[in-house]
Amino acid sequence: MTSILPLKLSNIWFRSREGIPLIKELSLELDAGTRTIIIGPNGAGKSLLLRLCHGLLRPTEGHIKWQNNTIAQHAQAMVFQRPVMLRRSARANIDYALSLHNVAKAERADIIEEVLQRTGMTRQADAPARVLSFGEQQRLAIARAWALKPQILFLDEPTASLDPSASHQIEELIQAIFDQGTKIVMTTHDLGQARRLADEVLFLHRGRLLEQAPAETFFETPHNDLAQAFVKGELLWWKRGEGPRRDPKHAR
Amino acid sequence: MGDMTAALSTAVELIVSLDPHLAEIVGLSLYVSLTAVIISTLIGVPLGAAVSMLRFPGRKSAIIALNALMGLPPVVVGLVVYLALSRSGPLGVFGLLYTPTAMIIAQIILVTPIIAALSRQVITDLWSEYDDQLTSLGSSHSRAIPTLIFDGRFSLLTAVLAGFGRATAEVGAVMMVGGNIDHVTRVMTTAIALEVSKGDLALALALGIILLSISLAIGAAAQIFKDRSELRNSS
Numbered sequence: 001m002t003s004i005l006p007l008k009l010s011n012i013w014f015r016s017r018e019g020i021p022l023i024k025e026l027s028l029e030l031d032a033g034t035r036t037i038i039i040g041p042n043g044a045g046k047s048l049l050l051r052l053c054h055g056l057l058r059p060t061e062g063h064i065k066w067q068n069n070t071i072a073q074h075a076q077a078m079v080f081q082r083p084v085m086l087r088r089s090a091r092a093n094i095d096y097a098l099s100l101h102n103v104a105k106a107e108r109a110d111i112i113e114e115v116l117q118r119t120g121m122t123r124q125a126d127a128p129a130r131v132l133s134f135g136e137q138q139r140l141a142i143a144r145a146w147a148l149k150p151q152i153l154f155l156d157e158p159t160a161s162l163d164p165s166a167s168h169q170i171e172e173l174i175q176a177i178f179d180q181g182t183k184i185v186m187t188t189h190d191l192g193q194a195r196r197l198a199d200e201v202l203f204l205h206r207g208r209l210l211e212q213a214p215a216e217t218f219f220e221t222p223h224n225d226l227a228q229a230f231v232k233g234e235l236l237w238w239k240r241g242e243g244p245r246r247d248p249k250h251a252r
Numbered sequence: 253m254g255d256m257t258a259a260l261s262t263a264v265e266l267i268v269s270l271d272p273h274l275a276e277i278v279g280l281s282l283y284v285s286l287t288a289v290i291i292s293t294l295i296g297v298p299l300g301a302a303v304s305m306l307r308f309p310g311r312k313s314a315i316i317a318l319n320a321l322m323g324l325p326p327v328v329v330g331l332v333v334y335l336a337l338s339r340s341g342p343l344g345v346f347g348l349l350y351t352p353t354a355m356i357i358a359q360i361i362l363v364t365p366i367i368a369a370l371s372r373q374v375i376t377d378l379w380s381e382y383d384d385q386l387t388s389l390g391s392s393h394s395r396a397i398p399t400l401i402f403d404g405r406f407s408l409l410t411a412v413l414a415g416f417g418r419a420t421a422e423v424g425a426v427m428m429v430g431g432n433i434d435h436v437t438r439v440m441t442t443a444i445a446l447e448v449s450k451g452d453l454a455l456a457l458a459l460g461i462i463l464l465s466i467s468l469a470i471g472a473a474a475q476i477f478k479d480r481s482e483l484r485n486s487s
Contacts, residue, residue, distance in 0.1 A: 056384055073390050084385035087403045096399070100390045128484060144389075 004066040004075045004151050005032040005183055007053060012062035014048060014207075023048055023059070024207045032151070035174075035184040037194045037215070039230070040204035046187040047081075049204065050154045053185065054078045074101050077150035081157045083141035085129035090121060090140050093129045097144045111147050119143040119173055135166035142173050153177060155186040159193065171197060191231065195219060203227045262454035263461055274455070278462055281439040284352050284426070285419040288359030292419075293412050296364045300371025300411075301401055305379065305393045318372060321365030326358075330428030333358045337429065350431040355439070358425040363415040370411035378404045406478045413474050420467060 007030040014023035023045045030036055030053070038046045051057045052064060054076060086093050091112055098108045116122045119139045124132055129140060138158055145153055155174065159167035167190075174197065178184050188194055194201065198215035203224065210224040222228045266274050303314050335341050337349040337357075348354045378400050386396050401408065423441035430437035432446055440459045447456035 051384075054388060056387055078384075078388045080384060080388075084382055086382075086399065097389045100395070148389075 002068070003032060006030055006067060007152070008063075008065045009053070010063045010065070012052060012059045012064065014045075014052060014057065015060045022207050023052065026062075026207075026209045028202065028209055028212055030152075030183065030185060032183050033181075034199040035178055035186070035197050036200045036202060037198035038185070038187045038202045038204060039189070039191070039194050041230070042189075043206070044204040045207040046204055047156050048207075049202075050078070050156050050185065050187060054154050074148075075151040076154065077145035077148045077152075078154040079138070079141045079145050079156065079158050081160050083137045085132075085137055085140065087130060088128070089126050090129045090132065090143075091116070091125045093140060094144045094147050098147055101148055115143040115147045118146070118176065120169070135162050135169070138162065138166070138170060139173065142170065142177070146173075146177055150182055152183040152185060155184070157187050157189065160189070167193070191233070203230065205230075256453075259453040259457045263458035266455065266458040267462065271458075274458060274462070276435065277438055277440055277443050277459065278466075280352065280437070281420065281441075281463075282466070284355045284439055285359065285416065288356045288363055288419050289412065289416045291356070292360050292363040292367050292415055295360075296367030296415070297371045297401060297408055297411070298397070299364070300368040300373075301375045301397045303368070304372045304375040305397050305400070307393075315372065318365055318369040322369050324362055324365065326362060326422050326424035327428065329358055329361050330425030333361065333425065333429045349429060350433060350437060352430070352437060354429040355426040355437060358429045359419045359422060362422060362425060363419050366418055367411050367415040370414060371408055374404045374407040374411060375400050378407075406482050409474055409478055413471060416470060417467060420463065 009026060009028050012023055012026040013021060015021050026049070038049060040046055048057065052059055055064075055073065056078075086096060088096070094112045094115060095108055098111060099105075103111065112125075113122075116125050119142060121136065121139055121143055124136055124140075129137065132140060142158070153174075158174075159170050162170065171193065174184060174186070184197075186197065188197075195215070198218075201211070201213055201215050201218040202209060203211040203218070203222070203226075205226050211218065211222060211227045213223065218227065219231060222231050300318070303311065303318060333354060334349065336343045337346070337354050338344055339349075348357070375397075379396070382396070382400065382403070386399065391399070421441065423445055426437075426439060427442050427445070430439070430442065432438050432442040438446075440463045444456045444459045444463070447453070447459070
């Protein structure tokens with residue numbers, strides 16, 4: 001299969017219906033073979049950026065291009081913060097996703113068994129997906145995405161509402177998917193999780209990409225002063241146009 | 253008061269003894285209404301889903317029309333169907349006037365907009381929940397329609413029940429196109445109207461009790477089915 005990566009974003013702007021810029025002048029490149037973690041305070045535009053990359057939203061300005069202008073819909077998958085399960089069994093939820101990707105019926109059963117086993121969901125396979133616990137639903141969402149064998153997997157704060165044990169299980173699954181060659185792009189608020197998982201970090205603040213760096217560099221010697229404050233765990237105050245940490249480019 | 257009590261006791265007697273005349277009227281009523289509701293569901297649910305999900309010129313007007321048609325006056329529908337099916341009408345050649353088929357046609361016209369408009373709202377609400385996930389999985393809007401109908405089946409049942417309520421309670425249209433002919437097109441509502449005008453309150457009351465009981469029984473059965481199924485799926 002032809003690689004869809006790298007993904008290039010050039011001078012992306014995304015405005016709300018009221019014209020308020022939510023993503024500003026953002027350019028970046030996402031290469032294969034790394035786990036990219038997007039961090040930043042609330043309202044930084046992390047989830048928006050994932051949705052733009054995944055194609056759920058169209059940028060107001062700028063271009064998003066996959067390698068060789070490939071149509072990449074079937075080579076990518078996304079796991080949301082709150083998984084949406086269809087009103088059918090866990091197994092049928094995965095089967096449905098495979099049917100949308102035109103996977104032959106004869107092949108689906110094996111794929112489903114494999115991902116259910118890998119995610120530890122075999123026992124819940126025939127249970128209605130909506131009666132599963134939140135952690136199980138998130139594992140099922142990952143299994144559903146995994147079954148599609150994506151080249152790139154977007155995860156929007158997949159452990160945001162989970163306890164440490166369930167978060168650990170999800171992190172292990174993300175690592176396993178990455179080990180099979182899938183590019184990981186994930187947002188998180190959890191700096192510890194970012195340290196554990198990241199090969200590369202994108203730091204967003206108020207819709208701008210302020211830093212893109214290898215994880216080690218970012219956590220040891222972040223270049224941007226807001227990123228330094230964020231890594232230290234300081235609160236980032238939104239005093240637009242005031243103080244030494246103001247974003248000089250901020251303009252509507 | 254004495255007349256009322258006598259009528260009530262005669263009504264109960266008619267019901268308990270399974271009076272053949274009464275049974276015939278009830279049977280025809282159920283046949284006409286259920287047939288109309290089944291056909292209206294087959295048309296209305298996909299129509300409502302399509303108006304909700306597909307983008308086409310005039311969509312907003314279609315939504316307004318569907319909502320407005322929920323309140324179609326039965327006598328106007330009856331008149332239009334009468335004109336269409338009468339001998340000089342465009343469909344007069346089929347000889348359907350004063351048959352149960354004509355009554356079914358009139359009820360379909362009355363019930364379909366109700367089911368379609370309520371279905372559109374159910375599907376729109378469900379899509380707001382499913383939009384990102386289904387789009388992410390690669391579903392187009394048109395491909396999402398059967399999924400949304402399946403997943404919204406319990407809420408759609410309410411739309412169908414609303415349609416059934418309209419069909420069983422309707423009198424004006426079926427009176428005009430059915431003619432209330434004994435043993436041919438006499439249904440519960442038209443029979444009640446006739447018996448009251450004749451002063452035979454017992455039969456009218458018996459029919460009223462049965463009509464009410466059927467509505468309550470079907471509503472309760474649907475609610476129990478819905479609750480149990482929702483509990484199983486925890487939706």
